[in-house]
Amino acid sequence: MPPPVPPFHFPALLPQSWYIGHMHRAMREITQLVQSHSLDLIIETRDARLPLSSINPAFERLLAEQAGRGFGSRGGQAKTKRLVVYNKADLAQDCFQEPLRRALAKHSDDEVLFTDSRSDAEVKRLLRAAIRMAKRPLDGPDDKINMLVAGMPNVGKSSILNALRRVGVRKGKAASTSSEPGHTRRLSTVIKIATSPPVYIYDTPGIMVPYLGKGVAGQEAALKLALTGGIKESLFERDVLAEYLLWRLRIRGEMRDEGWSDADLLERLQLPPTTSLSDPASFFVSLAHRLSAVKRGGHPDVDFAGRWLVQAFRDGKLGRWTLDGLGRGGEAVDDAREMIEIGEGEAKELVWGRTERRWGYLSREEQPAVLAEATDPAHVAPDTLDGAAAPSAIPSASPTPAPAPAATPALDAPVSSSVSAYHTHLSALASSIDLRSAHQSKKADKAEQARVREFKRKGHEVAKVRRAAPAQGRRGGPGGGPGMRGPAVKLSSARRRKYRRSG
Template structure:
């Protein structure tokens, strides 16, 4: 069994924030004025990393404004109904994380974010899609005074927004329904806001598909580097921005953390191979097993690394998800790639600890780290800071110019 192991050296996170993302972020406040339900998609494998802080401020202002409008309406007419303002967070790819963690994590999220409705879904499970469709329809039925409900679907790239909307249309609209949106395994296909898509005819529910939006800056130091590698592994950011062996090294490390006794990659190696923390050894063994050899019998580590990452996305996640929780006496364990905790005797001597409690601690630690990062300026790149300074100087110059012109007219 592996004992302690350190995270490999991680590359500096790349900058990847195409223009269409900037454009959508600027449009978001106006879009929210005609939105009743924000449906945010996150990846269950990265339930915390796929929180997009870009949205948080705009959504907080949206809730405040909706509350103000509801109060004004109630003062004008006691019979007036509150404005619809619902936030639904759907964690996609639920089949790629272990089932034993779904309910504890849902309860942990409900404890920490009671204003959010949380669901887990896999697009290949009709029951999950029907549950989400029913949730949207029931929200509409709870507000019969609203003639139609508008749903804004947001999330990071490649989280499955377009695929979800196509599936919800098939469920909510009787008869054959043509596919409305193109989908792709590569991030960044949807580059503009879609036209309204009808998801239900009775009651009327419409939705907008939006471009995937990355964080403008992934962060400084190890925290930002790890965010970038995690997102690249799930194809949420362009894989070509990274050295493929660096991604493979982090994937081996993370699978070791999840199960040091029998990591999910073990079945790929020659019979009798043991878990390892040595990426060169791992890729050499894998290349030998797959017959990926260069001239002279030298293992082709690049090809092996690319194959390994593709295996993880296509099959490996399911291998990991189907395994029972690791049961070592004292070690680290986790769920997905974001939640990690010490496993050991509980304070009451029972030898068991609440998974939900550990998950709540992980959420608290993550959110505290994000707040600290933002207060220290670590969430803004030097390029963004220079741009902000230039914009402030330009605004001051424009204000001085307007003041001079006003003074001349007044004189």
């Protein structure tokens, strides 16, 4: 049996956030719209490949505080409703759709839809659901239904708006789109998407999580968001995204997730079956040769090969794949839980304790007897997988996909548990006083200290002016007194002569 894939080693510096100025401005403008009760429906767009990581706790807190919904809500009734739309569903594993919908329904009464903005049939279904939720008696011929589409960067908000306009009023694009995150930078004017009833919608900039967190969980969240295009790639080292993607693909092959194997990856990339995946450097050299990516001097362009692999994942060329674990394992945070301490004092080090291959509830090999007796495969500890069968031989073609287990209760338990745990984490973030990063908090503290210093300075100036203020009455001598006409301060000779002449 081959050894398990070793854990991923994160670089020392990874961005903890990408919360820039126009996102803060957009959040303030959305808050004003919600507070004014001028919105009938908020269409929150998420990425189906990141069903949990694409939830923004800052947006949840806004709904809780201003509209009576979301995390921390006390059950108050509000005019603004929310429709959760998981876009790019054609790129994610469809077996998670129904379990996710049932799991999310336990925490909120918001309707959840999975859609592809390129499919007119699915967009029509989305438009009908949005109108049904937002429909109300109009107050006059000038009254209209107002909606707003919001979400994380590059989840397809503008694409959904253009698709709604395409099927609703049969007109062309009204919102500019781009594959780069942060393309939309301002709140748009209202755009008409339906005539009966009249429905108008706002397009908003993507709003990133103010703080992704620290440790392995925060680092992995940043990489997953960057892989789906939610964070600018220029914030990362040139090869870290491609190496993390290759590591996740190797983990997927080790777990046989829905029958996926290393041979499937090599076949999709049109690489020889003998290509090694264990060494990222040699793998990207082989991929660069296959792509004929050569730099000056005849050296393989491994940077281009890495960017090509990331783009192939985004375009769906590596198959439908949900990056969030959803209780099935295969993430760096799962490996971090298995680190054990060896030695004492200065010789203490963290060592990965796993010696068996990983296993998940979507694995497609025959499970050993110890797993067959378990009541819930999702809750079996990794250490019980010693008898797992070795990976099958490399097939000559892609295996026949197994039927999706969306209707089986085997997925409901682990997905529901994962959603509940993530909601608890988001609830703590959304109810916290400050969602900002440490750098943003330091800047706010310095600004507050500057305001205090300015207030004290102005107070001292007012006190000096009051001490030097002239009084009404007779001319007074030094020290002044009641009825003193001049200033109650000692003047120089020149100023005293000038004062007498002016008197």
